[in-house]
Amino acid sequence: MKYYFLALGTVVVVCVGCAMDGQQLTKKGEYHAPPAAMMQRPGPMVDGPGPGVLPMMAPPPQRPFALTTSQVRFVGPDGMKVGWQVPGGFAESQLIAPARYNFVQAQTYRLKLTSIPGHEGLTIYPTLKVYPGHPNTEAYLSHNSLPVQINVEDLEQVEGNNFVTKVIYLPDARYQELAVANVETLVSTRLDPGVDPIQEADKMGTIMAVLEMGNLDLEMPNPVAPQGTALNADGSEVQQVAYRAAFDGEQGQMMPPMPIGPAGQHVNGIPNAMMMAGMGLPGQPAGPISGVNMPVWGMPTTGTPIGLPGPTHLPYGGPAGLQSHTVRNQTKMDLHAPVKDVLVDVSHEPGLSLPPPVKYIQYKEKHPVYSPGELSYPAWAQPQGGYGADGAYCPPGQQPQ
């Protein structure tokens, strides 16, 4: 009987092909590399200055095509004039759609859209937020432009006193269905009420630009004299004279747009981490201080409500200090006591998984075997030249007879 089971077990294993070896219980046979942004830097205490590496390290190699601008292509409607805010006013008609322009990344711009076909009397002042480049989008932004299309539906929504948000993002690979990668545009008016298009786009990919439109008139003359305005003896307002620059692109007066704020940056008011390094390398500033006269190193993105960067995983020359943050409220109120320790669990899903390091390599070369009297020639040194009648290269043994 036992020989029967022994044979049965062997046959089953051989036939099934060892589909189960026990590893399926814990591993699914797939690996997950860290995100592209994490692949850029090894991590804290490895590439940045720390206690043991305070003298400045050599600067990281410059990444090619790390563009500082994103090219925005105003697809249409054809003939629409695009202006933007400049110091002292608006520059008119800087572009006529279809047209494109390189906007500096991580900035917000105020545009002025006029002469829209079918809506000649309508002037829109949308806000264009050009997000900073990301490792996921660098390849795209360095080779492609961001399409901005204002269609009839958007204009009707704006005229109907609605707020339109268009988010241009690059979908993650798993959300792309076409063989050729392309950007997607998420429009707020096509989503359910209450759904934030920016959050939705952020879930599905990497945001590259956001266009927000409403019907606010930014150049409406002020009919009421503001408080404190000087008045004449008859009570009329004193007409002030001021120089106001006017730029009209149709007359060849071009003016670059003025950023009115940051875009795509996490602003939390936390001071930058300041680390002072030792003697600088030649060509580097003497006494470099991180965040002062050199780029910020290792700035944590997680803040604590006491104004200090945290968590203190980046050493400042000593062990981590902040381990607990407690706020006590003595007011006679029915409030819950503040927690003593704040614990934030973060995790990647799926987790990072890399294959085990190589511990065995088998290297085998196969060489042709020749009989006595035969000699191995390289193809290009064959006696007949190694080329066919048409001059094309012929592998050994295939030369025409």
Next chain:
Amino acid sequence: MSRALQAFVAALLWGGLVCVGNTAAWAQGTISGHGRYVPIDQYVPPGIAGQMALQAGKATPDHFQPVRVKLPTTGTVTFFDGTPQRPVELAAPAQAGLLVGRMYRLRVTDLPEFPGGEFYPSIELVDRLHPPPGQAERFPVEIELFPEEFTGADNGRMVTKVVYLEQPNLVLTQHLHGEKRVTDLAPSQNALAEADFLGRPIAIVRMGGRTPDRNAPDWQFWGPGAPIRITTNVTNPQP
């Protein structure tokens, strides 16, 4: 424990031992990426794959690999020798030596299929060829740009190609002659891993619809620049 149960447990143990001995075979057959782990893909920022190739020692930093750019019909291919101020215009098919591991921006113009159109693809060499000594110019890396790729780029789409050298024992015999094999992959597939499975990835070619903006020029568009080596198109000598 009955004898039958003991025999059954022994059979399970025996089966387990056999399975442990075949773990390698299982791993090669089921892990995605054809049993290999490829940490980089076509979505890494431009230049990263080339830098890793140099660090891996696939080529020396000063090795000029001849590259021949072929267009659907005719046209002009412009290489830039270190800086966009030194353009080198060549009629297609255009051949030049490029450094492995560096990024090159090209300009393709005068395409009869796209009158007035300008395209700015980029080439990133991640490996080199090993032709017979002295005949490197006769065996360049051939990068062929197809009409549908220009159409896609003209429509604002992003085209990423991985040019690889086929592994001889993986080439079907009916493909020994004729046109190059082109395989379209889904975006979720790792093109570098597929090319690595079929042979040796040599170059990454990217092309989109972005063009230089003369009103607001961005010099980063041209990349850091790298020297090129211009050679004449070499034809096969007659036997």
